[in-house]
Amino acid sequence: MDGFLGTRGSFMLDFVFAAMLATVPLLVVSRYLVRRASYQMHRRMQMALSVILFVAIIGFELEMRIYGWRQRAVDSPFWMDGAMNDWIDGSLILHLCFAIPTPFLWGFVLYQAMRKFPKPPGPSDHSASHRFWGRIAMLALTLTAVTGVVFYWLAFAAAG
Numbered sequence: 637m638d639g640f641l642g643t644r645g646s647f648m649l650d651f652v653f654a655a656m657l658a659t660v661p662l663l664v665v666s667r668y669l670v671r672r673a674s675y676q677m678h679r680r681m682q683m684a685l686s687v688i689l690f691v692a693i694i695g696f697e698l699e700m701r702i703y704g705w706r707q708r709a710v711d712s713p714f715w716m717d718g719a720m721n722d723w724i725d726g727s728l729i730l731h732l733c734f735a736i737p738t739p740f741l742w743g744f745v746l747y748q749a750m751r752k753f754p755k756p757p758g759p760s761d762h763s764a765s766h767r768f769w770g771r772i773a774m775l776a777l778t779l780t781a782v783t784g785v786v787f788y789w790l791a792f793a794a795a796g
């Protein structure tokens with residue numbers, strides 16, 4: 637099914653692209669909430685974001701396994717038949733370096749936070765570890781989003 641962004645992207649490609657773009661400012665807001673000691677809002681926001689990203693990943697993976705993406709990228713000026721060293725494949729490999737480990741890291745931070753913080757959430761013995769891994773998880777998700785946007789543009793948006 638065609639997407640809604642007016643590019644060559646499918647519905648799920650566009651959905652994940654839009655979700656990734658929205659994620660980065662949401663992470664900034666979520667950190668700001670912690671700074672203002674609004675821990676409950678931070679918790680809700682991180683859990684909502686996790687559910688949305690989880691649904692997006694499942695839908696996206698199913699679509700990619702069934703239909704693939706290459707037939708939508710052949711009209712890109714960066715497409716090279718049979719090549720694996722062009723910009724499109726290079727950007728995809730870089731994107732996957734972040735996209736594959738990030739959900740595991742994210743799930744680990746979320747699970748530990750839900751298990752170890754008091755209810756309602758607030759500073760505790762778990763704070764130092766959570767701040768450390770939470771920052772790494774947010775950085776990893778941001779890099780997943782940025783590299784994903786570059787791949788999307790090269791494969792599905794660029795026209796020439």
Ligand code: HEM
Nearest residue numbers: 670675679682745746749753757758759763767770771773
């Ligand atoms: C994957 C999901 C999550 C990520 C990536 C994340 C990330 C972060 C980060 C980066 C900070 C430190 C902000 C800063 O000062 O720089 C933080 C603080 C905090 N988070 Fe999360 N968080 C997540 C989920 C949760 C959940 C589910 C809870 C509650 C159950 C929670 C409770 C807290 C609390 C209480 C703090 C303040 C810790 C302190 O400074 O004492 N977080 N989080």
